[in-house]
Amino acid sequence: MSTENLIRRDEDTGYIIAWRHKSDFETGKFRDEMMTYGEARKRCEDLNSENPDKTYWPEKMKQDPELHLVYE
Numbered sequence: 001m002s003t004e005n006l007i008r009r010d011e012d013t014g015y016i017i018a019w020r021h022k023s024d025f026e027t028g029k030f031r032d033e034m035m036t037y038g039e040a041r042k043r044c045e046d047l048n049s050e051n052p053d054k055t056y057w058p059e060k061m062k063q064d065p066e067l068h069l070v071y072e
Helices: 037-050
Strands: 015-021 027-035 054-060
Touching: 015 037, 027 037, 037 054
Parallel strands: none
Antiparallel strands: 015 027, 015 054
């Protein structure tokens, strides 16, 4: 098992902010802005302190598959 995905550095790119509501079954992701892990972590800390009813965390955005390569 590789631990490569468990190591995060502040300068790693491609992160968004994900959230979930603590008492409801709502979840979401802010996909409109990509940032580094350090930026996302800091923004999550701010959002967690401002909104005690939700939990925010940095999440690595997966690359969309390049479907044009399949259909060429």
